[in-house]
Amino acid sequence: MAENTRDIKLSSAVTVLSSDDPVRVFEQFATLDLISGGRAEITAGRGSYTESFPLFGYDLNDYSELFADKLDLLLKLRAENPVTWQGTTRPALHAADVSPQPGREIPLWVAVGGTSASVVRAAHLGLPMALAIIGGSYRQFAPFADLYRKAAAQFGHDAGTLKLSINSPGFLAATHREAIEVSHPYFESGWMANHHQRGQGVPMPLAAYEAQSTRAGAFFLGSPQEVTDKILDQWELFHHDRVTIQMGFGNVPQREMLKSIELLGTEVAPVVRKEIASRPEPAGGPR
Amino acid sequence: MSAPLRVTAVVGTTRSVSKTKALAELIIGRLAAHAEISVEVIEIHALNPGLGAAIEREQLDARAEAAIRAAESADLLIAATPVFRGSYSGLFKHFFDFVGQYALAGKPVLLAATGGSERHAMVIDQALRPLFGFFQAWTAPMGVYLTSGDFDGTTVLNPEAYERIEVAVSDIIPVAHQLAEARSRRQAA
Numbered sequence: 001m002a003e004n005t006r007d008i009k010l011s012s013a014v015t016v017l018s019s020d021d022p023v024r025v026f027e028q029f030a031t032l033d034l035i036s037g038g039r040a041e042i043t044a045g046r047g048s049y050t051e052s053f054p055l056f057g058y059d060l061n062d063y064s065e066l067f068a069d070k071l072d073l074l075l076k077l078r079a080e081n082p083v084t085w086q087g088t089t090r091p092a093l094h095a096a097d098v099s100p101q102p103g104r105e106i107p108l109w110v111a112v113g114g115t116s117a118s119v120v121r122a123a124h125l126g127l128p129m130a131l132a133i134i135g136g137s138y139r140q141f142a143p144f145a146d147l148y149r150k151a152a153a154q155f156g157h158d159a160g161t162l163k164l165s166i167n168s169p170g171f172l173a174a175t176h177r178e179a180i181e182v183s184h185p186y187f188e189s190g191w192m193a194n195h196h197q198r199g200q201g202v203p204m205p206l207a208a209y210e211a212q213s214t215r216a217g218a219f220f221l222g223s224p225q226e227v228t229d230k231i232l233d234q235w236e237l238f239h240h241d242r243v244t245i246q247m248g249f250g251n252v253p254q255r256e257m258l259k260s261i262e263l264l265g266t267e268v269a270p271v272v273r274k275e276i277a278s279r280p281e282p283a284g285g286p287r
Numbered sequence: 288m289s290a291p292l293r294v295t296a297v298v299g300t301t302r303s304v305s306k307t308k309a310l311a312e313l314i315i316g317r318l319a320a321h322a323e324i325s326v327e328v329i330e331i332h333a334l335n336p337g338l339g340a341a342i343e344r345e346q347l348d349a350r351a352e353a354a355i356r357a358a359e360s361a362d363l364l365i366a367a368t369p370v371f372r373g374s375y376s377g378l379f380k381h382f383f384d385f386v387g388q389y390a391l392a393g394k395p396v397l398l399a400a401t402g403g404s405e406r407h408a409m410v411i412d413q414a415l416r417p418l419f420g421f422f423q424a425w426t427a428p429m430g431v432y433l434t435s436g437d438f439d440g441t442t443v444l445n446p447e448a449y450e451r452i453e454v455a456v457s458d459i460i461p462v463a464h465q466l467a468e469a470r471s472r473r474q475a476a
Contacts, residue, residue: 135446140436197454207316208449216439 002036010039013167013246014111014132016047018066019056021090022074023098033102040102043130044071045111046118049194065089068121071110075125078105109165112144119144123151128163130244133218138168138234145238165242166234169212169249170220172227172263173256176213179222182256183248184209190250220245224267231272235279243272290471291323292463295361297354299368299379301332306401309441310433311367313449314399317456318363322464327361329354331378339378344385355382359390362470363397363463364424366415370402374414383418391422393470395463397455398430401438408432425466429455 002010010032015025025042033040046067053060069089076085081101086092109130110122122129129148133141145164152162169187173179184206192201212219213226220227220243231243245264248257296311308330318324331338337348347355358364368375398415402408411430419426431452437445 136444137436137439195450197450202450202453204446205317205320205449205453207313208443208446211442211444211449212446214439214442214444216442217444 002032002039005036005039008039009041010036011041011109011244012043013244014043014045014047014130016052017044017070017074018046018063019052019058020070022070022077023093023096026074026077026098027100029106030098030100030102033104033106034100038102038104041107041109042074043109043111044074045113045130045132048113048132062089064117071121071125074108078108109163111167114141114144116144116147119147120151123148123157123162124155126152126155126157126162128165128241130165130167130242131238131240132167134169135212135218137216138166138218139216139237141166142237145240163242164238164240165244166238166240167244167246168218168220169247170227170245171248171252172220172222172224172260172268174223174263176222176226179260180206180210180213183221183250183252186248186250186252188250193250224263227264228268228271228275231268232275235272235276290467291325292318292362292460292467293360294318294324294326294363294365295357296326296328296365296367297331297358297379297382298328299331299366299376299382301369301376301378303330303332304441305330305369306433306435306438306441307367307369307399309438309443310399310401310431311365313443314365314367314397314431314452314456317452318460321456322460324363327357329357329382331376331382334382335378338382341385347385351385355385358382359387361394362467363395363459364391365397365399366419367399367401368410368415370400370407370410373407374410375400375418380418383422386422389423391419391424393466394422394424395427395459395466396422396424397427397459399432400430401433401435404434404436407434425462427455427459427462429458431455 029040029042050060058066066089069087073085073087077083077098082095082097083093084095109128111130111132112118113132131141131144149159153159171179171183173182188204191204195202211217213221247260298308298311300307315326334351334354337351341347368379396419398411400410411432416426433448437443437448
């Protein structure tokens with residue numbers, strides 16, 4: 001993908017750093033950054049599923065410490081080479097030479113689901129925050145954006161350098177109905193594969209999926225006009241800098257997927273960029 | 288092939304546009320997707336002043352009496368209430384005060400409630416369940432409690448709510464069928 005594209009950023013939806021090795025993560029993203037000419041980005045999070053912990057030999061009791069410790073190492077890897085580091089969840093590194101080295105500092109976003117402590121962690125470190133809203137009412141997440149900015153200011157970070165991203169599922173088609181009807185069967189099967197209760201998948205009925213596409217719902221799901229409206233509505237609330245859409249979850253076929261990407265790029269993004277550029281800065285300083 | 292399940296939903300709401308009613312309708316919709324049902328929805332507010340004015344069952348007007356009978360004769364009862372002052376609404380309880388002491392014995396009941404915040408979630412288990420325990424009803428282990436934040440108006444947004452309803456409904460349907468069959472066998476005998 002890096003070879004066949006020129007402009008797009010190449011990021012993980014989320015890298016579950018807690019059950020990964022920060023050195024390996026850094027090497028992989030450094031490689032991607034070199035191949036793509038400086039377009040790689042890391043989105044690191046604690047993970048919303050527990051399976052990866054026993055799978056890779058970690059104890060879920062260390063859930064919180066694993067992320068904090070590994071994020072600390074990843075930041076160190078980004079900042080220096082050779083690297084010397086000592087932590088609690090991984091053997092120490094002594095003047096270790098990590099290669100390849102990217103030609104720049106790879107952007108690192110902290111992915112947050114709905115835990116205030118994670119918001120404060122991102123704010124404390126002065127790192128950009130990706131707020132994952134994977135269903136329900138996006139309005140309920142407004143307090144996290146406020147907390148992020150207030151906490152970052154208290155930790156002495158310049159609010160202007162802090163970036164906020166809203167990350168949600170979505171899918172676009174020419175019409176509302178088409179977007180729903182094309183994507184729902186795939187979304188539901190992906191949801192069932194991912195969302196287990198009592199050892200079996202729980203379906204997402206069409207009514208539930210459609211509720212996410214309503215004006216107050218979290219998904220960027222519908223016609224280009226609807227998705228544009230939702231992003232602009234959200235901007236009034238969050239004053240965020242980026243929207244990341246997990247598009248066609250459940251493996252929507254390539255033809256429809258490409259159309260969705262095209263609609264986002266040609267009909268939604270230009271309007272959103274132009275519209276937001278024309279709006280006054282939010283009160284309380286630059287975003 | 289078993290007969291359609293007669294489902295009665297008693298909605299203890301005081302308004303016609305209601306989150307509790309929306310929740311009951313969502314549950315009914317999923318029941319209908321999984322089983323053959325006939326449905327009666329009883330909105331408590333629509334039974335007034337006949338319901339509220341009565342102290343003895345004989346004093347109920349025809350409409351309120353018919354509603355009580357629909358609850359008593361259901362194969363599956365959905366009991367849904369908003370949380371008022373920390374519990375089910377007063378009129379909701381008033382409705383069930385007229386229901387025959389053993390009319391719900393051995394009947395499946397799905398408990399549902401809505402409230403202003405998560406703080407009232409125990410209304411299912413600490414208010415509704417004891418009431419139907421008195422009636423010797425089979426209350427479904429999984430109830431559905433939603434807060435205002437799960438809604439946009441009367442549209443349920445929270446996908447977890449749909450999941451919970453799905454699980455609650457697929458748990459209760461086979462039980463409701465079995466209890467209905469056992470009841471009709473007893474009546475035939």
